[in-house]
Amino acid sequence: MPELKRAAEPFVFFSRLNLPELTGLKAATIPQLLGLIKKVPGAAIYHHTHSFLQQHDAFVSEPLNDFAYWVSSAVGDARLGEKLAAIDTVQFSSIREIRAAIVSVIEGHLKESPLAQFRFSGEGEEFYFVKSVSFIYSLGRQAYTLKEFLDILKQVSVDCIYFHFIEAKLRLEHNHNDFSSWIRLSLGDEETAGLISRLDPYTQSLDGLKNSIVSIVEKKIGCLCRS
Amino acid sequence: MSKLKDYIPVVGQAVVDDLNILAERLRGKRIQHVNSTAVGGGVAEILNRMVPLLKEVGVDTCWDVIKGGEQFFEVTKKFHNALHGRPEEVTAADFEIFRETGRKNAQEMDTGADIVFVHDPQPIMLVEKKSGNKWLWRCHIDVSNPSRRVWDFLMDFIPRYDSAVFSAPSFSRRLPIRQFLISPSIDPLSDKNRELPNETVKQVMDKYGIPRDKPVITQISRFDRLKDPVGVIEAFRLARKHADCRLVLAGGTASDDPEGMSVLSEVREKAQGDPDIHILLMKQNDLEINALQRGSTVIMQKSLKEGFGLTVTEALWKGKPVVASGVGGIPLQIKHRYSGLLCHSIDGAAFALKQLLGNPAYASGLGENGRRHVRNNFLLTTHLRNYLLLFVSLYTSGDVIRI
Incomplete structure (x- = not known):
């Protein structure tokens, strides 16, 4: 095998675990939901747009954010539910942007359909705001080459993949997922970085996402070995 | 007892x-669990x-049980019902009995211990002894509409x-402490949940x-009105008109449940003379419960109120189609039609019931999704992980914590 490029700075693998914290805040109508979306901590917006991805990876056909699921199933506003589910979360690089997009969709809907403000959920079906507390820790492993990176990637849990691909980008406001950033900046491999960046984590399971990244890197290493 | 490697x-x-x-991260900390039974x-x-596994990962853990006489447990049963929103006359004398046992x-x-982890209302008064250490209160019951x-x-102590820790978002309320x-969770390797030969x-x-x-x-449940066993019989009789079962x-x-025998009598009376209804008063026998669940076509949990509903978790883990009330923690486990x-x-x-009995392939698909959902979220290892995070959270602050 030819010698692969060795980065000056290694990729350090982290993982994160999440503990849901209850806020005691709840909404029974769409205006109440909107009011609370504007004022709850960003950790709550993050929770309700991402917990589904972590908890229900078996149900990929369901909407990927809790707001969409609730307005459709508990309030019975399928149109707003569809609009919220269609928000393309992958395009945003901060929780602020996601919150603004959700607010804009709900405000637009209430303007278009004023009667929507009078809809309400059944007793016990209110929307309860929860926030995510993230615990981030080093796995004590690092890679200097693409091969080392691949070997470790295959062994880590989906929580590690989730942290570097989604959480670091959104909660720590890194501009891109950590994998692409390192491959681009430290290995100078724009093509592989781009291929990984194009993956949409919101339309596949975390296992699926991991397999996709592994496959891209394996192919790249295969090409480098043949050349 | 299973080891972590298992x-x-x-x-x-x-x-x-x-x-x-x-x-x-918790080396050197001692954890004490306290409950009532x-x-x-x-x-x-x-x-x-949980306790043996905490010890195995190196967290110094013990478990103590409070003492209480018959009167105390009658009062705590009243508390239990009242917290679930059932009409219950709780008198000043009842509160005094509770306080007296609490003080004792x-x-x-x-x-x-460094962290005292109190489970449910019965031992809640122990917190009066708090002195510089950390205290957690876990409420396992549905307090969405309490007396x-x-x-x-209880708010004198909480x-x-x-x-505080709750099992479902709907149980949360505005509290001056973090919640x-x-x-x-269920243990996939326990006698109640492990694979069994046919x-x-x-x-x-x-x-x-x-x-x-x-x-x-x-339906596997204690004979308790909140589990609505009489309602289960009525639903079964309606379904049986169209699908023999x-x-x-x-x-x-x-x-700690003195009411059980009277509920059992009501259920037996309701089922009297019906050869298709089997009422089984069982001693604790996890292997037999496991076999009954595995031998069933559909599992029900028609509770009127529910803490989390572990019998639902057990059934889903066995890949069984489940019909359950949307109360307590059950909606966390069952996404309707998924x-x-x-x-x-x-x-x-x-x-x-009719939908499931009439469509075995549909029922089987629901069961498979349910098993996967339990594997991702409700096994003992996830529960253990969340407790460890909870303990760590007592010594940190903020929403993003580097440990």
Whole structure:
């Protein structure tokens, strides 16, 4: 095998675990939901747009954010539910942007359909705001080459993949997922970085996402070995 | 008792590695669990499994049980019902009995651990002994619509804890302390949940005289009005008009539940003379419960109120289609039409039963989704991980924590 490029700075693998914290805040109508979306901590917006991805990876056909699921199933506003589910979360690089997009969709809907403000959920079906507390820790492993990176990637849990691909980008406001950033900046491999960046984590399971990244890197290493 | 390594084939090596990393952050801390019963009920069942695993990952852990006489447990049963929103006359004398037992336990029990983890209302008064250490209160019951009087009484104590833990978002209320959402769990390697040979299932069904000549619908629960066993019989009779089937109602009573026998009598009266209804009063026998669940076609949990609903978790883990009320923690486990069917009435439960009995392929798909959902979220290893995170949270602040 030819010698692969060795980065000056290694990729350090982290993982994160999440503990849901209850806020005691709840909404029974769409205006109440909107009011609370504007004022709850960003950790709550993050929770309700991402917990589904972590908890229900078996149900990929369901909407990927809790707001969409609730307005459709508990309030019975399928149109707003569809609009919220269609928000393309992958395009945003901060929780602020996601919150603004959700607010804009709900405000637009209430303007278009004023009667929507009078809809309400059944007793016990209110929307309860929860926030995510993230615990981030080093796995004590690092890679200097693409091969080392691949070997470790295959062994880590989906929580590690989730942290570097989604959480670091959104909660720590890194501009891109950590994998692409390192491959681009430290290995100078724009093509592989781009291929990984194009993956949409919101339309596949975390296992699926991991397999996709592994496959891209394996192919790249295969090409480098043949050349 | 299973070791952590035994869980690796079920949950994967990475999950166990995470547990060891987190436990490392808690070296030197001593954790003390306190509850009201060593056997019977979900809390004792979880602690029996959890405590050895905490010890195995190196977290110094002990478990103590408070003492209480018959009168005390009658009062705590009243509290339990009142917190679930049932009309219950709780008198000044009842509160005094509770306080008296609370004071006595506080005198007798050493609560000097670094973290004292109190489960449910019965031992809640122990927090009066708090002195520089960290205290957690875990509420396992559905307090979404509690009796104001009993809740206000508990609020004399809850704010003194550092954090509270609830099993479902709908149980949360505005509190002056942090409150976390942690689901309970099942142990996939326990006698109640491990894989069983078909022969064992057959032997148990035969032992209890349950022929498998037609579909078997089963509800496993304590004989408790909040589990609505009479409603289950009514739903079964409605469904049976269109799909021939049997009903099994099986369960025991917990040592802190004095009401169980009278509920059992009501259920027997309701089922009298019906050869398709099997009422089983069972002693604690996890293997037999496992076999009854595996031998059933559909599992029901038609509770009027529910803490989390571990019997639902058990059934989903066995890949069984489940019909359950959308109360307490059950909606966290069952997404309607994806991992089971939720119901809100006797008629709704009957309709769901008919749907499942009439569409075995659909029922099987729901069961498969349910099993995967439990594997991701409600196994003992996830629960253990969340407790470790909870303990770490007592010494940190903020929403993003580097540990």
